[in-house]
Amino acid sequence: MGKKETLIFVLAILFLNKASAIEVYVNPINDVVAIELNVPARYNVTIKNDLNSGQNFSIYSLVDLELRPEQIFVEANSEKSFILEALPKKRTEGYKKYDFYVRSEANYMVLAESSIIMKVLPLEKILSIDIPTELSRDDKTIILNLKNKENIRLVFPFTINSELFDFSSEATLEKETKNFSIQVDLSKKHAGTYDIFFTARFQEYSFKKTIPVVLQEVSKIIEFKEKRWHFFGYTNIITKKNDGNARKVITIELPLSRIENAFTSFNIQPSEKVREKDKVVARWYRELQPGESFTVEARTDYTILAVVIIVIAAALIFYLMFFTKKVLIKKKAIKLKTKRDEFAAKIILVAKNIGTKEIKNVRLVDNLPVTTKLYEKFGPVRPDKIERTKLEWNFATLLPGEEIVTSYIIYSKVGMTHVELPEALLSYYDEKNKHHTVKSGKVIVL
Numbered sequence: 001m002g003k004k005e006t007l008i009f010v011l012a013i014l015f016l017n018k019a020s021a022i023e024v025y026v027n028p029i030n031d032v033v034a035i036e037l038n039v040p041a042r043y044n045v046t047i048k049n050d051l052n053s054g055q056n057f058s059i060y061s062l063v064d065l066e067l068r069p070e071q072i073f074v075e076a077n078s079e080k081s082f083i084l085e086a087l088p089k090k091r092t093e094g095y096k097k098y099d100f101y102v103r104s105e106a107n108y109m110v111l112a113e114s115s116i117i118m119k120v121l122p123l124e125k126i127l128s129i130d131i132p133t134e135l136s137r138d139d140k141t142i143i144l145n146l147k148n149k150e151n152i153r154l155v156f157p158f159t160i161n162s163e164l165f166d167f168s169s170e171a172t173l174e175k176e177t178k179n180f181s182i183q184v185d186l187s188k189k190h191a192g193t194y195d196i197f198f199t200a201r202f203q204e205y206s207f208k209k210t211i212p213v214v215l216q217e218v219s220k221i222i223e224f225k226e227k228r229w230h231f232f233g234y235t236n237i238i239t240k241k242n243d244g245n246a247r248k249v250i251t252i253e254l255p256l257s258r259i260e261n262a263f264t265s266f267n268i269q270p271s272e273k274v275r276e277k278d279k280v281v282a283r284w285y286r287e288l289q290p291g292e293s294f295t296v297e298a299r300t301d302y303t304i305l306a307v308v309i310i311v312i313a314a315a316l317i318f319y320l321m322f323f324t325k326k327v328l329i330k331k332k333a334i335k336l337k338t339k340r341d342e343f344a345a346k347i348i349l350v351a352k353n354i355g356t357k358e359i360k361n362v363r364l365v366d367n368l369p370v371t372t373k374l375y376e377k378f379g380p381v382r383p384d385k386i387e388r389t390k391l392e393w394n395f396a397t398l399l400p401g402e403e404i405v406t407s408y409i410i411y412s413k414v415g416m417t418h419v420e421l422p423e424a425l426l427s428y429y430d431e432k433n434k435h436h437t438v439k440s441g442k443v444i445v446l
Contacts, residue, residue: 022057022074023048024102024114029083031116032152033091034123036205039152040068040087047072047102048220056105064089064100071105084116091120091180110257119150123207125172126150130200131211135164137186137218137245144180146306148173156199156207164189171200190290191217191246220244221288233263235303242288252284252296260300267297277296283419326355327398331366331440336409342429343419344375344411351426352403359428366424369408381406398428419445 029042049055054075059067068085086098095117101113130145144167148154152274153174160167165184193214202208220243228235240250256264261273261280270282286294329351336344349366353359368374368389376386381404385392393406412419421443 003141018328021050021165022102022111023050024112026084026114026116028118028151030152032119032121032126032150033087034126034152035091035093035120036123036207037202038087038204039154039202040085040418041067041116042153043084043086043116044081045084045114046079046081047074047112049074049076052076053106057111058103058105059084059100060103060104061098061100063098065100067100078445083186084119086116088118088120093120093122095119100196110413121150123205124209126152127154127200129209129211131196131213133211133213135186135213135215136189137215138191139186142182142184144182145172145177146171146180147177148175151175156200158198161197161199162194162213164194164196164213186215186245188291189215189245191215191244215245215286217246218244219246219248221248221250232303232306235300237300238298239241239293239295240286240288241293244323245290247284247287247289249287250294252286252294254282254296254298255279256282256298263302263305264298264300266299267295308323326353326357326430327359327362327426327434327438328352328354329364329424329426329429329438329440331421331443333421333443333445335445338411342411342413343372343416343445344409345419346409347421347443348405348407349424349440350403350405351398353398353400355430357431358397361432362404362426362428364393364395364396364404364406364424366391367422369419369421371408371414372412372419375411378406378408382407395405417446421445 025046027044029044031041033039033041048058054073056071056073058071061067066087066089072080072082074080088096088217097115097117099113099115101110103110126149127145128149130147132142150261155172164186165182167178167182171178171210192205193212194410196211197212198209218293220240222243224239225236228237235252238252238254242248256279258280268284271285272283274281284296288294332348334346336346338344349364351364370389381393383391391408395404423442425437427435427437
C-alpha cells in the first residue's frame with residue numbers, strides 16, 4: 001500500500017462511523033481451524049450497500065490473515081450474502097479475533113469494519129478415533145467411530161493397517177460422529193496385543209494414530225482317539241489339536257498293561273513312562289501353536305508272541321503225536337489168601353486209548369511165570385486164546401477214551417516168597433495203518 005493509499009485509509013477510519021454508507025453482518029459457518037491443515041474457517045457475510053451506485057468492495061485485513069474472496073460487487077441500494085473464508089498464515093492454539101475491513105474500490109475509502117472469531121486447535125483435539133480395545137476371536141464385525149468434535153468441515157480418505165485386519169474408506173465430517181463397519185476374520189489370529197495404525201490423509205498433511213488392542217485368549221484343546229485292528233495286534237492313535245488362539249502345553253497319556261508295554265512300539269518315543277499299580281503309563285508333552293496338532297501312534301504287535309506260541313503248540317502237538325503213547329496199558333497184581341497158604345494172585349490188565357483217533361486190530365498178550373498155573377476164572381473179558389503160559393485178547397477197535405479191563409488168577413503150590421510177573425504187551429494199528437506196540441511195566445508180587 002502506497003503513502004497516498006495509507007493516508008486515505010487512516011482518514012477513512014477516522015470518519016468511518018460518520019460516513020459509513022454500508023453495513024456488514026457476520027455469522028459463523030465453520031469457525032474452527034486446524035493448525036496442521038490449510039482448511040479455512042467459513043463465515044456467512046452479508047454486505048448492505050446504501051449507496052446510489054453499485055460498488056466493487058475489497059475485503060482485507062491488516063494482520064497475517066488470508067481472506068477469500070478479496071472483492072465482492074454489490075448493486076446500489078441492495079445487499080449481498082456470500083461465504084467468506086479466513087485462514088491465518090501463522091497458527092497457534094487458542095481463540096483468535098481478527099478484524100477485517102471493507103473498502104470501496106472507486107475511491108479507496110474504508111466504508112466498514114468488522115471482525116471474525118475463530119478457534120485454532122491441533123488436529124488431535126478435533127478428530128477422535130474410537131475402536132474396541134478388546135477383541136474376541138469370534139468377532140466378525142468391528143465398529144470404527146470417527147468423531148469430529150469441533151465446528152470444522154473435514155474431508156479425507158483414511159486407512160487402517162494391522163496384523164489383524166486392513167481397511168480403507170473416505171469420510172466427510174461436520175461436527176458429528178460417523179460409524180464404519182469393518183468385516184474381520186480373527187479365527188486364525190494368535191491371542192495378544194496388536195497395534196492398529198490409523199492414517200487420515202489430507203492434501204498437505206497425514207494424521208496418524210496408533211491404537212493398541214488386545215485379542216482375547218481362547219483355550220480349546222480337541223482330542224481324537226482311534227483304534228485300528230490288524231493281524232495279531234492293534235494300533236492306538238491319539239491326536240490333540242490346539243483349536244484355541246494361544247500357545248498351550250498339552251499332555252497325551254496312554255495306559256498299557258505290562259504285556260502290552262513289552263510288545264508296543266511308538267512313532268514318537270514317550271517323554272516319560274511311569275508305573276502306576278499294574279499299569280505302565282506312557283506320557284508325551286508338547287507345546288502346540290494355535291491350529292497345530294500332535295499325533296501319537298502306539299502299535300501293539302503280538303506277532304512274535306503268536307509265533308512263539310504257535311511254535312510251542314506245534315512242537316507239543318508233534319511230540320504228542322509222535323513221541324507219546326496213544327494207548328496206555330497198566331498191569332497190577334493183588335495177592336490172594338488161600339486155605340493152605342499157597343501162593344495166589346489176581347492179575348488185572350487195563351488198556352485205554354488216550355489218543356484222539358480210533359485204533360484197530362488191538363491185540364493184548366500177557367505171559368505167566370513158568371512156576372505158576374492159571375486158575376480159569378476170568379473177568380470181565382475172557383481171553384480169545386489160552387496157552388500154558390500165555391493169554392491173548394483181540395479187539396477190533398478201541399475208540400478215543402475207550403478202556404479195556406480184564407483180569408485172571410494165577411497160583412502155585414510151590415512155596416515162593418515172591419513172584420516177578422513179566423510185561424504185558426499190547427499191539428495195534430493207528431489211523432494211518434501203522435503198527436505200534438506198547439508194553440506195561442513188570443510187576444513183583446511179594
